[in-house]
Amino acid sequence: xxxxxxxxxxxxxxxxxxxxxxxxxxxxxxxxxxxxxxxxxxxxxxxxxxxxxxxxxxxxxxxxxxxxxxxxxxxxxxxxxxxxxxxxxxxxxxxxxxxxxxxxxxxxxxxxxxxxxxxxxxxxxxxxxxxxxxxxxxxxxxxxxxxxxxxxxxxxxxxxxxxxxxxxxxxxxxxxxxxxxxxxxxxxxxxxxxxxxxxxxxxxxxxxxxxxxxxxxxxxxxxxxxxxxxxxxxxxxxxxxxxxxxxxxxxxxxxxxxxxxxxxxxxxxxxxxxxxxxxxxxxxxxxxxxxxxxxxxxxxxxxxxxxxxxxxxxxxxxxxxxxxxxxxxxxxxxxxxxxxxxxxxxxxxxxxxxxxxxxxxxxxxxxxxxxxxxxxxxxxxxxxxxxxxxxxxxxxxxx
Numbered sequence: 001x002x003x004x005x006x007x008x009x010x011x012x013x014x015x016x017x018x019x020x021x022x023x024x025x026x027x028x029x030x031x032x033x034x035x036x037x038x039x040x041x042x043x044x045x046x047x048x049x050x051x052x053x054x055x056x057x058x059x060x061x062x063x064x065x066x067x068x069x070x071x072x073x074x075x076x077x078x079x080x081x082x083x084x085x086x087x088x089x090x091x092x093x094x095x096x097x098x099x100x101x102x103x104x105x106x107x108x109x110x111x112x113x114x115x116x117x118x119x120x121x122x123x124x125x126x127x128x129x130x131x132x133x134x135x136x137x138x139x140x141x142x143x144x145x146x147x148x149x150x151x152x153x154x155x156x157x158x159x160x161x162x163x164x165x166x167x168x169x170x171x172x173x174x175x176x177x178x179x180x181x182x183x184x185x186x187x188x189x190x191x192x193x194x195x196x197x198x199x200x201x202x203x204x205x206x207x208x209x210x211x212x213x214x215x216x217x218x219x220x221x222x223x224x225x226x227x228x229x230x231x232x233x234x235x236x237x238x239x240x241x242x243x244x245x246x247x248x249x250x251x252x253x254x255x256x257x258x259x260x261x262x263x264x265x266x267x268x269x270x271x272x273x274x275x276x277x278x279x280x281x282x283x284x285x286x287x288x289x290x291x292x293x294x295x296x297x298x299x300x301x302x303x304x305x306x307x308x309x310x311x312x313x314x315x316x317x318x319x320x321x322x323x324x325x326x327x328x329x330x331x332x333x334x335x336x337x338x339x340x341x342x343x344x345x346x347x348x349x350x351x352x353x354x355x356x357x358x359x360x361x362x363x364x365x366x367x368x369x370x371x372x373x374x375x376x377x378x379x380x381x382x383x384x385x386x387x388x389x390x391x392x393x394x395x396x397x398x399x
Contacts, residue, residue, distance in 0.1 A: 006093075008041055009112040011164070012145025016041075018085040018093075025150055032057055033078050038148055039156070040078075040094060041111070044103035053101065056156070075101065116142045116164070120171050129178055136175040140191070143168045145198065169199060176208055185212045200232070203242060210248045214255075222252040230283065235326065238351030246285065279340030281333060284355070287347035291357060295398035305395040306366035308356040309349075310336070310373065313387050320386060325352060328386035335377045340369065357395070366392045 007017040015024035025034045039056055054067045079090025095104050116139050123135030147161040172195045179188040192209035206229045213222040226249040233239055298305050312328050314320040336346045349355040358366045370390040
Protein backbone atom coordinates (compact mmCIF):
# COMPACT_ATOMS: atom_id res chain seq x y z
CA UNK A 1 0.00 0.00 0.00
CA UNK A 2 2.98 2.34 0.50
CA UNK A 3 3.16 3.15 -3.20
CA UNK A 4 -0.59 3.60 -3.68
CA UNK A 5 -1.74 6.73 -5.41
CA UNK A 6 -4.62 8.34 -3.52
CA UNK A 7 -6.58 11.30 -4.95
CA UNK A 8 -9.34 13.05 -3.03
CA UNK A 9 -11.62 15.81 -4.36
CA UNK A 10 -14.03 17.82 -2.22
CA UNK A 11 -14.51 20.97 -4.33
CA UNK A 12 -17.93 20.13 -5.74
CA UNK A 13 -18.51 16.38 -5.82
CA UNK A 14 -16.72 14.33 -3.14
CA UNK A 15 -14.64 11.55 -4.66
CA UNK A 16 -11.88 9.18 -3.56
CA UNK A 17 -9.61 7.45 -6.07
CA UNK A 18 -7.05 4.77 -5.22
CA UNK A 19 -4.88 2.99 -7.78
CA UNK A 20 -7.22 4.04 -10.57
CA UNK A 21 -10.40 2.85 -8.82
CA UNK A 22 -12.84 5.62 -7.96
CA UNK A 23 -15.93 6.15 -5.81
CA UNK A 24 -17.96 9.31 -5.27
CA UNK A 25 -21.04 10.67 -3.52
CA UNK A 26 -23.12 11.06 -6.69
CA UNK A 27 -25.50 8.28 -5.61
CA UNK A 28 -26.43 10.39 -2.57
CA UNK A 29 -26.56 7.27 -0.39
CA UNK A 30 -25.10 6.78 3.11
CA UNK A 31 -24.81 10.48 3.89
CA UNK A 32 -23.41 9.88 7.38
CA UNK A 33 -20.73 7.54 6.00
CA UNK A 34 -19.63 10.18 3.49
CA UNK A 35 -19.71 12.78 6.27
CA UNK A 36 -17.49 10.56 8.41
CA UNK A 37 -15.02 9.97 5.55
CA UNK A 38 -14.87 13.67 4.70
CA UNK A 39 -14.13 14.63 8.29
CA UNK A 40 -11.47 11.94 8.72
CA UNK A 41 -9.67 13.02 5.54
CA UNK A 42 -9.91 16.75 6.22
CA UNK A 43 -8.65 16.24 9.80
CA UNK A 44 -6.18 13.52 8.80
CA UNK A 45 -3.15 15.18 10.43
CA UNK A 46 -4.45 14.41 13.93
CA UNK A 47 -6.26 11.59 15.71
CA UNK A 48 -10.00 12.19 16.15
CA UNK A 49 -11.58 11.14 19.43
CA UNK A 50 -14.65 8.95 19.58
CA UNK A 51 -16.54 11.68 21.45
CA UNK A 52 -15.79 14.20 18.71
CA UNK A 53 -17.02 11.78 16.06
CA UNK A 54 -20.25 10.89 17.86
CA UNK A 55 -20.97 14.61 18.23
CA UNK A 56 -20.22 15.11 14.52
CA UNK A 57 -22.53 12.30 13.39
CA UNK A 58 -25.44 12.60 15.78
CA UNK A 59 -25.10 15.87 17.68
CA UNK A 60 -27.67 16.12 20.43
CA UNK A 61 -30.04 13.52 19.01
CA UNK A 62 -30.63 10.31 20.93
CA UNK A 63 -29.09 7.97 18.40
CA UNK A 64 -28.34 5.00 20.63
CA UNK A 65 -28.05 3.91 24.22
CA UNK A 66 -24.51 2.87 23.28
CA UNK A 67 -23.01 5.64 21.08
CA UNK A 68 -19.55 4.02 20.94
CA UNK A 69 -21.04 0.83 19.57
CA UNK A 70 -23.01 2.88 17.00
CA UNK A 71 -19.75 4.58 16.02
CA UNK A 72 -18.05 1.20 15.51
CA UNK A 73 -20.93 0.21 13.24
CA UNK A 74 -20.50 3.43 11.26
CA UNK A 75 -16.77 2.79 10.79
CA UNK A 76 -17.52 -0.76 9.69
CA UNK A 77 -19.80 0.68 6.99
CA UNK A 78 -17.16 3.24 6.00
CA UNK A 79 -14.46 0.59 5.68
CA UNK A 80 -16.77 -1.66 3.70
CA UNK A 81 -17.43 1.22 1.30
CA UNK A 82 -13.71 1.94 0.96
CA UNK A 83 -13.12 -1.70 0.10
CA UNK A 84 -14.58 -0.88 -3.32
CA UNK A 85 -11.16 0.68 -3.96
CA UNK A 86 -9.27 -2.45 -2.96
CA UNK A 87 -9.86 -5.54 -0.85
CA UNK A 88 -8.12 -4.12 2.24
CA UNK A 89 -8.47 -0.40 1.51
CA UNK A 90 -10.87 0.21 4.39
CA UNK A 91 -8.48 -1.03 7.09
CA UNK A 92 -5.42 0.44 5.37
CA UNK A 93 -6.88 3.95 5.10
CA UNK A 94 -8.57 4.19 8.52
CA UNK A 95 -6.54 3.16 11.56
CA UNK A 96 -6.97 3.13 15.36
CA UNK A 97 -4.53 5.01 17.56
CA UNK A 98 -4.71 5.14 21.35
CA UNK A 99 -8.48 4.78 21.45
CA UNK A 100 -9.00 7.32 18.68
CA UNK A 101 -9.51 6.99 14.94
CA UNK A 102 -7.18 8.47 12.32
CA UNK A 103 -6.65 8.58 8.56
CA UNK A 104 -3.45 6.82 7.54
CA UNK A 105 -1.08 9.66 6.60
CA UNK A 106 1.64 7.23 5.49
CA UNK A 107 -0.25 6.82 2.22
CA UNK A 108 0.61 9.79 -0.04
CA UNK A 109 -2.45 11.86 -0.93
CA UNK A 110 -3.27 14.45 -3.60
CA UNK A 111 -6.05 16.64 -2.18
CA UNK A 112 -7.75 19.22 -4.43
CA UNK A 113 -8.65 21.50 -1.51
CA UNK A 114 -5.04 21.83 -0.38
CA UNK A 115 -3.73 22.13 -3.94
CA UNK A 116 -6.25 24.90 -4.68
CA UNK A 117 -5.19 26.80 -1.57
CA UNK A 118 -1.48 26.34 -2.39
CA UNK A 119 -1.90 27.65 -5.95
CA UNK A 120 -3.90 30.68 -4.80
CA UNK A 121 -1.27 31.56 -2.20
CA UNK A 122 1.56 31.04 -4.69
CA UNK A 123 -0.17 33.29 -7.20
CA UNK A 124 -0.68 36.01 -4.61
CA UNK A 125 3.04 36.00 -3.77
CA UNK A 126 4.19 35.99 -7.40
CA UNK A 127 5.59 39.32 -8.63
CA UNK A 128 5.60 38.38 -12.32
CA UNK A 129 2.11 38.92 -13.79
CA UNK A 130 2.25 35.99 -16.22
CA UNK A 131 3.36 33.57 -13.50
CA UNK A 132 0.70 34.89 -11.14
CA UNK A 133 -1.95 34.34 -13.80
CA UNK A 134 -0.70 30.82 -14.48
CA UNK A 135 -1.04 29.90 -10.79
CA UNK A 136 -4.49 31.45 -10.63
CA UNK A 137 -5.79 29.66 -13.73
CA UNK A 138 -4.49 26.32 -12.46
CA UNK A 139 -6.24 26.92 -9.13
CA UNK A 140 -9.53 27.93 -10.76
CA UNK A 141 -9.53 24.82 -12.93
CA UNK A 142 -9.65 22.72 -9.73
CA UNK A 143 -12.69 24.52 -8.34
CA UNK A 144 -15.58 22.42 -9.62
CA UNK A 145 -18.02 23.65 -7.00
CA UNK A 146 -18.21 24.73 -3.37
CA UNK A 147 -16.52 22.63 -0.69
CA UNK A 148 -18.50 19.44 0.03
CA UNK A 149 -21.59 20.85 -1.67
CA UNK A 150 -23.76 17.86 -0.66
CA UNK A 151 -22.84 18.37 2.98
CA UNK A 152 -23.20 22.16 2.89
CA UNK A 153 -25.56 22.29 5.90
CA UNK A 154 -23.10 20.59 8.26
CA UNK A 155 -21.86 23.12 10.86
CA UNK A 156 -18.16 22.28 10.41
CA UNK A 157 -18.46 22.55 6.59
CA UNK A 158 -20.08 26.01 6.53
CA UNK A 159 -17.06 28.21 7.48
CA UNK A 160 -14.63 26.17 5.36
CA UNK A 161 -16.94 26.38 2.33
CA UNK A 162 -17.34 30.14 2.85
CA UNK A 163 -13.57 30.62 3.02
CA UNK A 164 -12.87 28.76 -0.22
CA UNK A 165 -15.85 30.31 -2.02
CA UNK A 166 -14.60 33.79 -1.15
CA UNK A 167 -11.07 32.84 -2.18
CA UNK A 168 -12.39 31.53 -5.50
CA UNK A 169 -14.31 34.77 -6.10
CA UNK A 170 -11.28 36.92 -5.27
CA UNK A 171 -8.89 34.93 -7.47
CA UNK A 172 -11.39 34.93 -10.34
CA UNK A 173 -11.62 38.73 -10.25
CA UNK A 174 -7.83 39.09 -10.15
CA UNK A 175 -7.39 36.65 -13.05
CA UNK A 176 -10.01 38.50 -15.10
CA UNK A 177 -8.25 41.83 -14.56
CA UNK A 178 -4.99 40.34 -15.87
CA UNK A 179 -6.63 38.62 -18.86
CA UNK A 180 -8.54 41.75 -19.85
CA UNK A 181 -5.46 43.90 -19.38
CA UNK A 182 -3.58 41.64 -21.78
CA UNK A 183 -6.38 41.79 -24.32
CA UNK A 184 -7.20 38.09 -23.88
CA UNK A 185 -10.94 38.74 -23.97
CA UNK A 186 -11.99 35.32 -25.31
CA UNK A 187 -10.29 33.62 -22.34
CA UNK A 188 -11.93 36.15 -20.01
CA UNK A 189 -15.33 35.25 -21.50
CA UNK A 190 -14.73 31.54 -20.83
CA UNK A 191 -13.61 32.25 -17.26
CA UNK A 192 -16.66 34.46 -16.61
CA UNK A 193 -19.02 31.76 -17.87
CA UNK A 194 -17.42 29.12 -15.63
CA UNK A 195 -17.48 31.47 -12.65
CA UNK A 196 -21.19 32.21 -13.14
CA UNK A 197 -21.90 28.51 -12.65
CA UNK A 198 -20.43 28.93 -9.15
CA UNK A 199 -21.65 32.49 -8.48
CA UNK A 200 -24.87 32.83 -10.54
CA UNK A 201 -26.02 36.11 -8.96
CA UNK A 202 -22.80 38.11 -9.34
CA UNK A 203 -23.68 41.35 -11.10
CA UNK A 204 -19.97 42.12 -11.47
CA UNK A 205 -19.34 38.87 -13.38
CA UNK A 206 -22.26 39.61 -15.70
CA UNK A 207 -20.94 43.14 -16.22
CA UNK A 208 -17.50 41.81 -17.20
CA UNK A 209 -18.93 39.06 -19.39
CA UNK A 210 -21.16 41.42 -21.40
CA UNK A 211 -18.31 43.93 -21.80
CA UNK A 212 -15.89 41.23 -22.93
CA UNK A 213 -18.42 39.82 -25.40
CA UNK A 214 -18.91 43.27 -26.88
CA UNK A 215 -15.14 43.73 -27.13
CA UNK A 216 -14.82 40.44 -29.02
CA UNK A 217 -17.55 41.53 -31.44
CA UNK A 218 -20.14 39.04 -30.17
CA UNK A 219 -23.08 41.43 -29.85
CA UNK A 220 -25.66 38.66 -30.10
CA UNK A 221 -23.91 36.77 -27.31
CA UNK A 222 -23.96 39.92 -25.16
CA UNK A 223 -27.70 40.35 -25.82
CA UNK A 224 -28.38 36.73 -24.87
CA UNK A 225 -26.39 37.06 -21.62
CA UNK A 226 -28.17 40.30 -20.69
CA UNK A 227 -31.60 38.76 -21.26
CA UNK A 228 -30.65 35.71 -19.18
CA UNK A 229 -29.39 37.97 -16.39
CA UNK A 230 -32.43 40.24 -16.52
CA UNK A 231 -34.82 37.30 -16.21
CA UNK A 232 -32.80 35.74 -13.37
CA UNK A 233 -32.51 38.92 -11.31
CA UNK A 234 -36.11 39.98 -11.88
CA UNK A 235 -37.66 36.60 -11.06
CA UNK A 236 -35.53 36.15 -7.92
CA UNK A 237 -35.07 39.67 -6.57
CA UNK A 238 -37.55 41.86 -8.44
CA UNK A 239 -34.78 44.19 -9.67
CA UNK A 240 -33.50 45.19 -13.08
CA UNK A 241 -29.79 45.16 -14.03
CA UNK A 242 -27.80 48.29 -13.16
CA UNK A 243 -27.94 51.22 -15.56
CA UNK A 244 -24.40 50.69 -16.88
CA UNK A 245 -25.28 47.09 -17.80
CA UNK A 246 -28.47 48.24 -19.52
CA UNK A 247 -26.36 50.79 -21.42
CA UNK A 248 -24.14 47.96 -22.69
CA UNK A 249 -27.27 46.07 -23.74
CA UNK A 250 -28.45 49.08 -25.73
CA UNK A 251 -24.99 49.30 -27.29
CA UNK A 252 -25.24 45.66 -28.32
CA UNK A 253 -28.71 46.18 -29.80
CA UNK A 254 -27.51 49.18 -31.82
CA UNK A 255 -24.44 47.41 -33.15
CA UNK A 256 -26.11 44.20 -34.31
CA UNK A 257 -26.41 45.86 -37.73
CA UNK A 258 -22.74 46.63 -38.25
CA UNK A 259 -23.19 47.95 -41.79
CA UNK A 260 -25.78 49.86 -43.82
CA UNK A 261 -28.87 47.79 -44.62
CA UNK A 262 -31.71 48.46 -47.11
CA UNK A 263 -35.11 49.53 -45.82
CA UNK A 264 -36.64 46.20 -46.75
CA UNK A 265 -34.25 44.41 -44.40
CA UNK A 266 -35.02 46.92 -41.64
CA UNK A 267 -38.76 46.33 -42.10
CA UNK A 268 -38.18 42.60 -41.87
CA UNK A 269 -36.22 43.03 -38.63
CA UNK A 270 -38.93 45.27 -37.17
CA UNK A 271 -41.75 42.86 -38.01
CA UNK A 272 -43.03 40.87 -35.04
CA UNK A 273 -42.27 37.19 -35.52
CA UNK A 274 -45.24 34.85 -34.92
CA UNK A 275 -47.38 37.46 -33.15
CA UNK A 276 -49.61 36.05 -30.43
CA UNK A 277 -53.25 37.02 -30.02
CA UNK A 278 -54.10 39.75 -27.54
CA UNK A 279 -51.92 42.38 -25.91
CA UNK A 280 -48.19 42.86 -26.37
CA UNK A 281 -46.22 41.80 -23.29
CA UNK A 282 -42.71 43.28 -23.15
CA UNK A 283 -39.82 43.99 -20.80
CA UNK A 284 -40.34 46.87 -18.38
CA UNK A 285 -37.46 48.88 -19.89
CA UNK A 286 -39.19 48.79 -23.29
CA UNK A 287 -42.55 49.56 -21.68
CA UNK A 288 -41.04 52.78 -20.31
CA UNK A 289 -39.88 53.80 -23.78
CA UNK A 290 -43.34 53.10 -25.23
CA UNK A 291 -44.98 54.95 -22.33
CA UNK A 292 -42.86 58.06 -22.95
CA UNK A 293 -43.61 57.96 -26.67
CA UNK A 294 -47.34 57.67 -25.90
CA UNK A 295 -47.08 60.57 -23.42
CA UNK A 296 -45.67 62.76 -26.19
CA UNK A 297 -48.46 61.83 -28.58
CA UNK A 298 -51.17 62.39 -25.97
CA UNK A 299 -49.85 65.88 -25.32
CA UNK A 300 -50.49 66.68 -28.97
CA UNK A 301 -53.66 64.69 -29.69
CA UNK A 302 -55.49 64.89 -26.37
CA UNK A 303 -56.54 61.21 -26.64
CA UNK A 304 -57.52 59.34 -23.50
CA UNK A 305 -54.89 56.83 -22.36
CA UNK A 306 -54.88 55.12 -18.96
CA UNK A 307 -52.48 52.85 -17.13
CA UNK A 308 -53.52 50.04 -14.83
CA UNK A 309 -51.45 48.41 -12.10
CA UNK A 310 -52.27 44.80 -11.15
CA UNK A 311 -50.80 43.61 -7.83
CA UNK A 312 -50.70 39.99 -6.64
CA UNK A 313 -50.94 39.32 -2.91
CA UNK A 314 -51.88 36.46 -0.63
CA UNK A 315 -54.82 36.23 1.73
CA UNK A 316 -55.42 39.33 3.86
CA UNK A 317 -52.79 41.25 1.90
CA UNK A 318 -49.87 39.04 2.97
CA UNK A 319 -47.02 38.10 0.67
CA UNK A 320 -47.28 34.81 -1.19
CA UNK A 321 -44.50 32.21 -0.93
CA UNK A 322 -42.12 32.55 -3.88
CA UNK A 323 -43.25 29.36 -5.60
CA UNK A 324 -46.94 30.31 -5.39
CA UNK A 325 -46.18 33.88 -6.49
CA UNK A 326 -44.17 32.76 -9.51
CA UNK A 327 -46.99 30.45 -10.62
CA UNK A 328 -49.64 33.15 -10.08
CA UNK A 329 -47.64 35.75 -12.03
CA UNK A 330 -47.09 33.34 -14.91
CA UNK A 331 -50.81 32.54 -15.05
CA UNK A 332 -51.79 36.21 -14.71
CA UNK A 333 -49.51 37.17 -17.60
CA UNK A 334 -51.33 34.72 -19.85
CA UNK A 335 -54.74 36.12 -18.85
CA UNK A 336 -53.53 39.69 -19.44
CA UNK A 337 -52.33 38.79 -22.90
CA UNK A 338 -55.56 36.99 -23.81
CA UNK A 339 -58.01 39.53 -22.35
CA UNK A 340 -56.51 42.80 -23.54
CA UNK A 341 -56.66 44.22 -27.07
CA UNK A 342 -53.82 43.86 -29.55
CA UNK A 343 -53.03 47.55 -29.19
CA UNK A 344 -52.66 47.33 -25.42
CA UNK A 345 -49.24 46.87 -23.81
CA UNK A 346 -48.25 45.13 -20.58
CA UNK A 347 -45.03 44.52 -18.65
CA UNK A 348 -44.01 43.01 -15.35
CA UNK A 349 -42.77 45.95 -13.30
CA UNK A 350 -41.97 44.21 -10.01
CA UNK A 351 -41.89 40.73 -8.53
CA UNK A 352 -45.65 40.86 -7.89
CA UNK A 353 -47.04 43.51 -10.29
CA UNK A 354 -47.94 44.08 -13.93
CA UNK A 355 -48.34 47.51 -15.50
CA UNK A 356 -50.83 47.96 -18.36
CA UNK A 357 -51.08 50.77 -20.93
CA UNK A 358 -54.56 51.10 -22.40
CA UNK A 359 -54.74 53.56 -25.35
CA UNK A 360 -58.09 55.06 -26.34
CA UNK A 361 -59.77 53.95 -23.12
CA UNK A 362 -61.40 56.23 -20.57
CA UNK A 363 -61.29 55.60 -16.82
CA UNK A 364 -64.48 53.51 -16.68
CA UNK A 365 -63.46 51.34 -19.62
CA UNK A 366 -59.98 50.86 -18.16
CA UNK A 367 -61.48 49.65 -14.88
CA UNK A 368 -63.70 47.26 -16.85
CA UNK A 369 -60.61 45.89 -18.62
CA UNK A 370 -58.90 45.21 -15.28
CA UNK A 371 -62.05 43.57 -13.92
CA UNK A 372 -62.22 41.37 -17.03
CA UNK A 373 -58.66 40.18 -16.46
CA UNK A 374 -59.37 39.41 -12.78
CA UNK A 375 -62.56 37.48 -13.57
CA UNK A 376 -60.79 35.47 -16.25
CA UNK A 377 -57.97 34.64 -13.83
CA UNK A 378 -60.27 33.51 -11.02
CA UNK A 379 -62.41 31.52 -13.46
CA UNK A 380 -59.36 29.76 -14.89
CA UNK A 381 -57.64 29.23 -11.50
CA UNK A 382 -60.39 29.00 -8.86
CA UNK A 383 -58.08 27.44 -6.25
CA UNK A 384 -55.23 29.92 -6.60
CA UNK A 385 -54.13 31.44 -3.26
CA UNK A 386 -53.52 34.77 -5.03
CA UNK A 387 -55.60 37.88 -4.47
CA UNK A 388 -55.29 40.45 -7.27
CA UNK A 389 -55.87 44.16 -6.73
CA UNK A 390 -55.79 46.88 -9.34
CA UNK A 391 -55.62 50.66 -9.61
CA UNK A 392 -56.12 52.87 -12.67
CA UNK A 393 -54.65 56.30 -13.40
CA UNK A 394 -54.64 58.52 -16.52
CA UNK A 395 -51.40 58.67 -18.48
CA UNK A 396 -49.75 62.01 -17.77
CA UNK A 397 -49.05 63.93 -21.01
CA UNK A 398 -45.48 65.01 -21.65
CA UNK A 399 -46.03 68.71 -22.20
